[in-house]
Amino acid sequence: MDFDLSEEQSLLKDSVERLLADRYDFETRRRASREPAGFSGAMWSAYAEQGLLAVPFAEDEGGIGGGPVETMIVMEAFGGALVLEPYLATVVLAGGVMRHAASPGQRAAWLPGLIGGETRYALAHGERQARYDLADVGVTARRDGDGYVLEGEKSLVLHGDSADRLIVSARTAGSRRDRGGIGLFLVDAGAEGVSRRGYPTQDGMRAAEVSLSSVRIGPEAVIGSAEDALPAIERVADEAIAALCAEAVGAMDQMHRQTVEYLKTRKQFGVPIGSFQVLQHRAADMFVALEQARSMSFLATMMSGEDDAGERPRAISGAKVQIGRSGRLVGQGAVQLHGGVGVTMEYSVGHYFKRVTMIDALFGDADHHLARVARMGGLIAA
Structure with a gap:
């Protein structure tokens, strides 16, 4: 199976990562968190201008016609930057309800404000x-x-x-x-x-x-x-879990990168602590957990667009289990290898760990989804 991004998807990835690299460092995030809404209104407008709010919506409704892969690209970049803006709430959750349950007339009335960034849902x-x-x-x-x-x-x-x-x-x-x-x-x-x-x-x-x-x-x-909305709610929840898996991968990737860099620069006994074999092994374990999470995030992304209400939840739950387990291993490793600085409010690693911990709890933690997979007969049906 080909996991390479298309040219358009690569351009989307480059553009969102460049936007965040240029305008959304950790100090900017700290300032944004103190705004009345708890996030940056200027960045929300920038996302709208760049078309990020239009990603999952059809072209004839003002969107760019993206699918789960495009949403994964945006959410992974947002996870890497610890973005505070309500992309999940407005575009993935509320927007997902509009895509799957609203009438064409309702979408025509509501989507322009959402896509343009004027109306938040x-x-x-x-x-x-x-x-x-x-x-x-x-x-x-x-x-x-x-x-x-x-x-x-x-x-x-x-x-x-x-x-x-x-x-x-x-x-x-x-x-x-x-x-x-x-x-x-x-x-x-x-x-x-x-x-x-x-x-x-x-x-x-x-x-x-x-x-x-x-x-x-x-x-x-x-x-x-008015009496049969649950299937649409369940589908939107599955899509949100896939998006959260991608966000968690972005956060875990940053935790691993920062930890490896810290091991290279922090010195003890006159040498970088990364020269100690036991710490190398710990960093390697973090990398393995990250790549396992990335693979399951790909699975969740591919299956989130599946119409089969039996197979889709099975894959989504399997991914959520791995994300929860990997997030804990990577987060604990990052904080512990950084030592005391890893838990300070001034350093970003602890904030990443908090975010992946909350992602584990949203829409069911790893234990909940493991039990769900077991009730469905396992990740791969007999």
Whole structure:
């Protein structure tokens, strides 16, 4: 199988890496984290100008017609730079819902603002009691004439505090854990009855708790079927996991590079500590774990576009297991080989480790996905 990038994909990789190298060093990231939204508005506009927000959308809808590989390229570069901007929340999650569930008319109305960087979206799906069960939805959507009234609370909405619009999952029928009876609804973040409590997460990102109290929406805000949205949510979650795997690979690659460079320059007993064989072995173990993660990230990327709802989750979960395990090994190795400086706020290695640790927890950690793969009969079906 050919894993080489096409000419267009190579140009995309070069352009996004050059943009981040020129304008997004670690000190710039620190300053951006102190902005009111928790990220750089100027960089978000730069991503829009460079077409990065248009990557996964069809050309006839204003996008560039990219697929999972193009998303992987962007996310790996973002992982390497520890980007704070809400690309996952707006483009991958909310944008994924639009691609898979919204009508052509809805996409025509909503996508220009997203692609142009003027409107930010967030997917409000998770709830406190649900943990990793995507079917566990307690927020209700009650019929009100030709529209709906939303009631309930959503938890850990990624970048939900700065989003202009929320895509909210809510139950229109059935009991809390039923697979049927779930709909998706577009809600203006400033609508009456919507309240948000934003907070920083451990990795420097942002999230919000969202409360919905008698929030009225019209029929035009219903995305797809009001009772059969779960398959689209599951597909978007799988695509998000593939994107997170790529981001984690970018972060792990930087941790390994910085650690090897530190071993070459840090001296003890008059010689570089990289000359000690035991530390060379540790760095080699980190490299092996990184390459295992990279291979599984490729698998997740290729399978994220698979329509088969049986094979796609199997590969995605297998990749998430490896990413979680590799992230821990690489992160622990990077911090320990750097010594005390590895855990300081002024040094980037610890921040990379925090990010890959949070990536492991998002949409199910390694243990959760290992159990999921086991229930499906293993990574390779019998």
